[in-house]
Amino acid sequence: MSSQQPVAGLDAPERVAHRRRYLMCRPEHFTVRYSINPWMEPARPTDTAKAVAQWQELYDTYLRLGHTVELIDPVPRLPDMVYTANGGFVIDGVALGVRFRVDERRGEEQPFMEWFADHGFDVVRPTAVQEGEGDFLLVGDAILAGTGFRSSTGGHEEVAAVFGRDVISLTLVDPRFYHLDTAIAVLDPVQGVGGVDAANIAYLPAAFDEASQRVLAERFPNAIRVSDADGAVFGLNAASDGRHVFISPRATDFAEQLRARGYVPVPIDLSELLLGGGGIKCCTLELRDRPEGIR
Incomplete structure (x- = not known):
């Protein structure tokens, strides 16, 4: 066992849960009618009622653990609105909208920007192609930004300019991991605490090119490196409040890695x-409001 994977229960720090505010969308219109990623097979039947029930478990679990969940109304003929992480990127009350690369999702852009505006966020309409928190992850005070399949490097430049952060x-x-949030999980989501090097992440090395693997190894030497098997079941498409990590129940080795670090895995089946x-x-x-006292 490597030094990066401590024995569960030994020397694991006490993790603290922080209340988060999330935006979700009930999958009332969920189905797979087209294919814009390797997971989508239109010939394979989908069960909308089952999708709603699984989504409801995630929603209820967030509430049970003290988090706030806002809802955006689903729109007919936009089955992917359930994937709200792609709807924008929000820091300190500023919401950067999205510009999808694929035509099938372009209809989601305006409803999300309208929701942000109606709920008091300062909305920035993007000019470059990028797909929101699917490819932008806030880690400490820096932003990890993914490219290769969906978001453009121009989108990276735009997010840096809008938020004034290191990107x-x-x-x-790997086309299976077409968004950054399928290959990296941020385990300590509180910004401004210790900077990027103090924040914990987990990631799938094989999802990245060699240059990116070197960057991740240098910037996050204590990161959890997740196996290909757990990556393949979307184990890294996870949310965390700093203590509870909401993960796929099939990512069993990742769950043990989390326990060894003092986190509490919370399995939620969204199969x-x-x-x-x-x-x-x-x-x-994640909806990150303005700090208290700043308007």
Whole structure:
């Protein structure tokens, strides 16, 4: 056993849960009618009622653990709106909208920006192609940004300009992991605490090119490196409040790695929504409000 994988219960720090505010969308219109990623097979039947029931478990679990969940109304003929992480990127009350690469999702852009505006966020309409928190992850005070399949490097430049943050670009190379949030999980989601190097992440090395693997190894030497098997069941498409990590029940080795670090895995089965190429994090957009006293 490597030094990066401590024995569960020994020297594991006490993790603290932080209340989060999330945006979700009930999958009332979920189905797979087209294919825009390797997970989507239109010939394979989908069960909308099952998708709703699984989604409801995630929603109820967030509430039970003290988190706030806002809802955006689902729109007919936009089955992927359930994947709210792709709807924008929000820091300090500023919401950067999205510009999807694929035509099938372009209809989601305006409803999300309208929701942000109606709920008091300062909305920035994007000019470059990028797909929100699917490819942008806030880690400490920096932003990890994915490219290779969906978001453009121009989108990385735009997110840096909008939020004035250091942006670390990473290139994805496996089409199964077409968004960054399928290959990296942020385990300590509180910004401004210790900077990027103090934040814990988990990631799937094989999802990235060699240059990006070197960057991740240098910036996050204590990161959890997840197996290909757990990556393949969307184990890294996870959400965390700093203590509870909401993950696929099939990512069993990852769950043990989390326990060894003092986290509490919370298994949630979203297998039906995985048929559309999304999991727990895809269904969870974090709403980061302005710090108290700033308007």
